[in-house]
Amino acid sequence: MGQAPGCTADRDLSNNRIGCLSPEMFLDLGTLSKLNLSGNIFSTLTVGLFSHLAALKVLHLASETLYCDCQLDWLLLWVRANAVRLGNDTVCRYPTHLHGLELRHLREHQLRCDGALELPLFQLIPSQRQLVFQGDRLPLQCTASYLEPSAQLHWRHNGRAVTTQEERAIYLEDTLLHDCCLLTR
Structure with a gap:
């Protein structure tokens, strides 16, 4: 039996700086048997991401920012249930x-979300004290790894939440950068 036009058994999407992955990306790839997503910039994978890949047998997910917590326990269950080799x-x-451990050798109970949050990237710019004069503009930027939709960055000054105050020239902007891998405010 032949494959549908345009379909291949292998797909190499490695090293493309992909941060956002969704099940819709794999809709028409039901005959795919091998997928390489290594070298991309995602930290986690959404539940059901590979549900359309019924023929998948080999999956490579090497990422410098792979965060192995309870949000990936679905993946271990799916890999085992579908006889996919990581x-x-x-x-x-x-x-x-869990640093350096192969995901395929872990058990669901090891993928916990109860410890202290560790972010692959958490950066404040400027990172040092700054000398500014009255009337000078001083942009501050906080950037953190994006791990889940509920993640938010908040600014505080003297224990109080900072909000946009146009009359005082204070503006807050939220952005999702670099293909959904960084959250900046």
Whole structure:
């Protein structure tokens, strides 16, 4: 039996700086048997991401920011239920206690969300004290790894939440950068 036009058994999407992955991306790839997503910038994978890939047998997910917590326990269950082999290069980078461990050898109980949050990236710019004079503009930027839709960044000054105040020239902007891998405010 031949394959449909345009379909291939293997798909190499490695090293493309992909941060956002959704099940819709794989809708017409039901005959795909091998998928390589290594070298991309995602930290986590949404539940059911590969549900349309009924023929998938080999999956590579090596990422410098792969966060192995309870949000990936679905993946272990799915891999086992569908006899998919995770590549040896698919190792956890975060949290620290799982760093360097192959995801395929973990058990669901090891993928917890009860520890301290560790972010692959958390950066404040400027990172040092700044000397400014009255009337000068001082942009501050906080950037953190994007791990889930509920993640938010908040600014506080003297213990109080900072909000946009146009009359005082204080403006807050939220952005999702670099293909859904960084949250900036």
